[in-house]
Amino acid sequence: MRRARRFFVLAPAFGALALTGASAQAAPANSLRELMASLDLCLKKSSFARPGEITLYFSLRQDGTLFGKPRVTYLQAPLDPAGRRQFLESVASAFDSCFPAQITTKLGMAIAGRPLSMRIVLRGPDTAI
Numbered sequence: 001m002r003r004a005r006r007f008f009v010l011a012p013a014f015g016a017l018a019l020t021g022a023s024a025q026a027a028p029a030n031s032l033r034e035l036m037a038s039l040d041l042c043l044k045k046s047s048f049a050r051p052g053e054i055t056l057y058f059s060l061r062q063d064g065t066l067f068g069k070p071r072v073t074y075l076q077a078p079l080d081p082a083g084r085r086q087f088l089e090s091v092a093s094a095f096d097s098c099f100p101a102q103i104t105t106k107l108g109m110a111i112a113g114r115p116l117s118m119r120i121v122l123r124g125p126d127t128a129i
Contacts, residue, residue: 028102032116035107039098039118046094048122050087052077055119056095062108064101073117091120 029035055074059067070092077087103111 028104028107030104030107032107032111035101035103035111036118038101042098043094043120046090046097048087048090048094050078050083050090051122052087053119053121054088054091055117056091057115057117059113059115060099060101060103060108060111062105062112064099064103064108066096066099067113070095074119095120 029038053074053076054072056070057073058070061067072088075084075088077084
């Protein structure tokens with residue numbers, strides 16, 4: 001009987017969180033899942049000239065800024081050098097525009113200096129993620 005009461009007490013609290021989704025997006029990320037979702041949302045706002053796939057390996061500082069330069073660990077892009085350069089430049093500028101990431105102090109302390117990776121897949125011309 002107690003479990004049922006606890007469920008019904010918590011259910012309205014979860015409903016209130018669902019209703020405030022727009023304000024939750026503005027809040028700093030408190031987990032890796034939230035951080036990657038915010039980076040994904042930021043990258044979706046950008047447009048890319050060429051299709052391709054890229055995986056970036058990077059680290060963040062405690063305040064959410066990039067630590068060093070992101071490293072490309074996988075790349076499937078146009079074969080011609082000009083197209084490849086254009087693809088890399090568009091991804092780099094879009095990725096850089098997402099930083100500093102809005103993260104909580106707790107998450108910053110947990111991920112500072114640790115390697116993270118993100119896979120970006122672009123399909124078709126002038127495509128979003």
